Amino acid sequence: MKRSIVLATLATIATTGAFAQSSVTVYGRLNTSVEHQKSGDESIWALQNNASRIGFKGTEDLGGGLTAGFQIEHGFNVDSGTQSQTAFWARQSEVNLGSKSLGTVRLGNFTSEAYYATADYVSMHNHDTGTSSDALYAYVTRNTNKVAYRTPTFAGFNAEVALSLNESQAANERSIDLAANYSAGPLHVGAGYGKFGKSNQFAISALYELGAFTVGGYVQRDDNGLNTPPTAVDIGTRTTWRLSGMYTVGAGEVHLNVGRAGEYSKLADTDATQWTVAYNHNLSKRTKVYTFYTKVRDDSGLYGGDFSSLAFGVRHNF
Numbered sequence: 001m002k003r004s005i006v007l008a009t010l011a012t013i014a015t016t017g018a019f020a021q022s023s024v025t026v027y028g029r030l031n032t033s034v035e036h037q038k039s040g041d042e043s044i045w046a047l048q049n050n051a052s053r054i055g056f057k058g059t060e061d062l063g064g065g066l067t068a069g070f071q072i073e074h075g076f077n078v079d080s081g082t083q084s085q086t087a088f089w090a091r092q093s094e095v096n097l098g099s100k101s102l103g104t105v106r107l108g109n110f111t112s113e114a115y116y117a118t119a120d121y122v123s124m125h126n127h128d129t130g131t132s133s134d135a136l137y138a139y140v141t142r143n144t145n146k147v148a149y150r151t152p153t154f155a156g157f158n159a160e161v162a163l164s165l166n167e168s169q170a171a172n173e174r175s176i177d178l179a180a181n182y183s184a185g186p187l188h189v190g191a192g193y194g195k196f197g198k199s200n201q202f203a204i205s206a207l208y209e210l211g212a213f214t215v216g217g218y219v220q221r222d223d224n225g226l227n228t229p230p231t232a233v234d235i236g237t238r239t240t241w242r243l244s245g246m247y248t249v250g251a252g253e254v255h256l257n258v259g260r261a262g263e264y265s266k267l268a269d270t271d272a273t274q275w276t277v278a279y280n281h282n283l284s285k286r287t288k289v290y291t292f293y294t295k296v297r298d299d300s301g302l303y304g305g306d307f308s309s310l311a312f313g314v315r316h317n318f
Contacts, residue, residue, distance in 0.1 A: 024058035026318075032078040033290075033313025035131060040305055047079040048311065050130035053091055065099040071110075090143075098150070106148040106162075112141040113148070113160040113179035114192025118203040118218045121188075124246050125255035125278035125292060131309040132276045132294035136240050136261040137218075138225025140194035140201040142175040156183045173197040186210065190218075198234065199224040217243040226264075226302060236265030253280040255292075261303070272298040286317045 031050035036043065055073035062068055073092035075084040085091065089109070098104025119137045120128055128134055141164065148162035162177040175196035182189045186209035193202045200223050207216030220240045227235050244257030255278040263271045278292030295308040 022058065022060045024056060026054070026056055028052075028054035029315065029317050030078050031126075031129060031313065031315040033130065033311040035309045035311040037131065037307070037309040039307050048130055048309075048313075049077040049079055049084060050126060050313065050315070052076055052078045052084070055092070065101060067098060069096045069098075070094065071096075094146075100152055103152050104150045106146070106150065108146060109144045110146060110148075111143060112139065112177045112192070112194060113150075113162065114141065114177050114194050114201075114203070115139060117179040117181050117190030118192045118205040118220070119242075121207065122205060122216045122218050122242055122244050123257055123276070124214065124216070124244055125253070125257070125276065125280060126290065126313075126315075131307070131311065132278070132292050134242065134259060135274050135296050135298075135303045135307075136242070136259045136272060137203075138199075138201045138220060138222040138240070140175070140196050140199050140222065140225050141177045142172065142196060145172065148177075157181070188216075199227065201225045212248045214246040214248075215244070217241065235267040235270075238262045238264045238270070251282045253282070254278075255280065267300075267302075270300045270302050272296065272300070272303050288315050289313070290315065 030052045032052065033048045033050060035046050035048045037046055053073050053075045055071065057069070057071040059067050059069040071092055071094055072089050074088055075091045076082065077084050092110050094106050094108030094110050096104050096106045119134055123132070123134050126132055145165045145167055146162050147165065148160055150160040151158050157180070159180040164175040166172040166174050173196060175194065178193040180191045188207045190205045191203070194200065201220055203218050203220035205216065205218035207214065218241065221237065222240070223237045224234055227233055238261060240259065240261040242257060242259035244255070247254045255276070258275040259273070261272045263269065274294070274296045276292055276294040278290060280288050280290040282288045291312050293308070293310050296303060296306065298305050
């Protein structure tokens with residue numbers, strides 16, 4: 001009897017130790033807004049989904065500083081309950097292996113780190129989602145079939161390189177994605193490069209926090225960036241920029257950002273402008289209500305044509 005109790009106790013301790021070295025987190029965001037949208041001469045009222053998602057991520061301590069991990073993320077429409085993308089795990093599905101001293105190898109499907117380094121956080125008011133997301137930035141890369149390596153962070157600096165394999169499919173031309181980030185106190189600087197077939201882009205960004213004020217922006221130069229494979233026609237080069245600012249007062253945030261895309265050198269009258277003014281009120285660390293007005297001026301139709309929206313929304317993180 002005593003021997004059985006001792007063995008059971010040892011088994012429990014061993015099992016507890018194994019579980020203590022692993023962790024799985026469930027997380028997500030529900031973000032939706034009621035909007036009066038105008039596209040050209042047509043106006044509608046819409047319940048707009050803003051990149052709502054649910055995800056699972058986990059890590060396992062393999063010992064010696066080595067860690068295995070995974071992350072899968074599903075996008076869905078709050079207004080209808082349907083999935084928001086063609087594949088169930090289209091937002092992210094990866095497995096990774098790494099350590100703090102050696103860096104991390106990532107395999108799977110995930111968003112361009114060049115985008116995260118330069119454009120994602122610049123439109124600060126609604127996480128670059130929904131109708132007020134950046135309509136002008138050229139996203140030049142494939143998310144799928146990726147192999148990537150992320151360096152450790154040294155003195156505030158890290159970098160990542162990713163390659164999307166073509167897997168013997170003509171439509172899946174290889175793409176390459178390079179990113180670098182540097183943070184020092186209130187200053188955050190990023191750079192990113194992407195190449196996909198005959199299309200490429202390079203961008204740099206900076207964001208500075210000064211008390212209640214935060215200011216940021218990026219500049220991007222792309223070649224054929226809005227006309228990617230497999231049917232790309234050369235439309236030339238252009239320069240795009242965006243500036244943004246945020247002022248916080250108590251639980252409130254006042255936001256203003258403006259972006260401008262120049263003409264493509266081989267496609268006349270393709271310049272466009274976008275601006276957004278917004279107010280967020282944080283009810284807690286996880287929940288906010290917000291309102292914004294966004295306007296895209298696009299005479300060529302390359303960015304979807306003239307568009308505007310007045311929105312009132314709720315975002316909840318979990």
